[in-house]
Amino acid sequence: MKQMAKLAVLVLVCASFLIGCNTIAGAGKDLKRAGEKIEGAARN
Numbered sequence: 001m002k003q004m005a006k007l008a009v010l011v012l013v014c015a016s017f018l019i020g021c022n023t024i025a026g027a028g029k030d031l032k033r034a035g036e037k038i039e040g041a042a043r044n
Contacts, residue, residue, distance in 0.1 A: 017027070
């Protein structure tokens with residue numbers, strides 16, 4: 001039963017991530033923007 005609960009939580013987390021970004025391409029763009037912000041902060 002615990003394994004089923006862990007699987008359900010994992011599915012919900014993955015679904016939330018995909019819904020938030022709409023697509024895997026959107027997730028890539030989000031990560032790219034985050035990397036650019038970090039890079040800009042490191043330059044200052």
